[in-house]
Amino acid sequence: MDQGPGVLFDVDGTLVDSNYLQVAAWLRALQSVGLDAPAWRLHRALGRTGRELVGDVVGDAGLERFDEISGVHAREVDATADRLRRTRGAAELVRAVAARGARTVLATSASAESLEALRRVLDLDDVLTAVTSAEDVERSKPHPEPVRTALASGGVDPAHAVFVGDSVWDVQAAAAAGLPCVGLLCGGIGADELLAAGAVELYDDPADLLDHLDASALRRAW
CATH class of the missing domain: 1.10.150 (DNA polymerase; domain 1)
Structure with a gap:
């Protein structure tokens, strides 16, 4: 690919x-x-x-x-x-990224069974390039393997890729794989911790990131 x-x-x-x-x-x-x-x-x-x-x-x-x-x-x-629901602006953000010509990849540590329910809630399969889960890797975040596997599965160029996550593990795994990570606060981890881990930007949730999309670090991907 x-x-x-x-x-x-x-x-x-x-x-x-x-x-x-x-x-x-x-x-x-x-x-x-x-x-x-x-x-x-x-x-x-x-x-x-x-x-x-x-x-x-x-x-x-x-x-x-x-x-x-x-x-x-x-x-x-x-x-x-x-009881699962999308975070505010989640679907709109992913669709906006895809509309700008960037490949979109879900990179999660969820099991295959849990991922099925998550994908149903997101209803984004028509704009996803690839999806990877715990079944595809031997090590989870903060090890870089999940990020590298997602890059390979989606055919994403690491030099023009960004990770979006809510945990310290996301930020650390992205950094170990050579990617900047945009942190979201909607997962419940504090801003100071995400910044200390190396997040390049912080937003409240996907809707907040979408409001600033073309001025954000995600512009590296288009």
């Missing part, structure tokens, strides 16, 4: 307002096997694969029962799928 300019988008917390539903799902999944964790620690671990998230938050005790935890988490996510 020939390379072209493009924008890579995280999904959970960035384009879909799902972070707090995810926190509740992971909390119930841990409690189902007698484990517990503060909700804020779960929130800060979002963006990593399920196994890495559980390992980060509860350690070996969670990894030893990860299959059970993951199964309950999947059921909890499925039960709340009807």
Whole structure:
């Protein structure tokens, strides 16, 4: 595939307002096997694969029962799928980027099952160049592999690419892959943390970024 300019988008917390539903799902999944964790620690671990998230938050005790935890988490996510909604301006932003001739790629650490529900909510398949998930990589953000995989899947030229995400992991993974990252606050991570991680710009949500689109760092992609 020939390379072209493009924008890579995280999904959970960035384009879909799902972070707090995810926190509740992971909390119930841990409690189902007698484990517990503060909700804020779960929130800060979002963006990593399920196994890495559980390992980060509860350690070996969670990894030893990860299959059970993951199964309950999947059921909890499925039960709340009807509560998923796009973040403000999410669909309009992605369509505006595509209309400017840039390739659009979803680069998420969500499982294949979770991604199906997220894609239904977004309803953007007609303008997406590629979609990558946890199934496509061995390491999750902040490792650069998810970003590099998304670049390759979409045929995106790294010299003319930008990442849009809501977590410190997004910013760090993009930087490790040589991409600037525009940070969004709609995922619940503070501005100071995103800037300290290396975000080149900050916006409240996709609608805010869309309002400033052609003056933003995304102009690198067209």
